[in-house]
Amino acid sequence: MSRKPIIAGNWKMNKTVKEAHEFVEAVKDKVPSADLVDSVVAAPFLALDRLVADAKGSDLKISAENVHFENSGAFTGEVSPVMLEDLGVQYAIIGHSERRAMFAETDETVNKKVLASFAHHLIPIVCVGETLDEREGGKWQSVVKNQVTKAFAGVPSDQAADVVVAYEPIWAIGTGKSASSDDANEVCAYIRKTVADLYDETVAAKVRIQYGGSVKPATIGDLLAQSDIDGALVGGASLQPESFLALLDAVKG
């Protein structure tokens, strides 16, 4: 089964609304056809309204970098899935390792956010990945399996097939130290097997799995050539229009 690649830029806490707008204006008519690849930028909440309007009619899709699991209420500083759906946002990154490490995100809140996203027509991009200690201690399988299993809890199989999983080994994020294509593929294949065990081979064959961690235009080709890597979640190299477009060019081959 062939899966459509998905390349997503994760801008993290970068760009003013003006800078974000200028980026989208610069790339929106240059991204490849959405028949070929899903091209996504995940931007800070403040820019989302503007970017959805900017990208309208183009093949570029807009993602949030986080979402709360409740629809409304006394959650100071949070943004709900209802609000994102209302803007026309299409994706939400959930459980990024920076949120797990710095903002008390847990496997339980990740799961709630996945369920809440589907309830509001947002496609979740669920981040998983091990620390350097866990990798060196030979624990990556159990860590990743646990994160995936908990993230998918209660997700029906038709929705499970639409989940995007991003494998981001924590030691490779922003460090310039990318996992080798073979190592990344081994983990992505293991994630797919975990999904097959939770559901079945059909769902597992549909789930798209990205690699993230120091992906650059020069390295993305080797990653995408692997059997179980269906795209990339990219931080630093997604911040400049030329570099973002060069990442997408790799899909065209």
Ligand SMILES: O=C(CO)COP(=O)(O)O
């Ligand atoms: O965390 C990442 C994407 O979500 C990866 O960031 P870098 O590409 O900057 O290593």
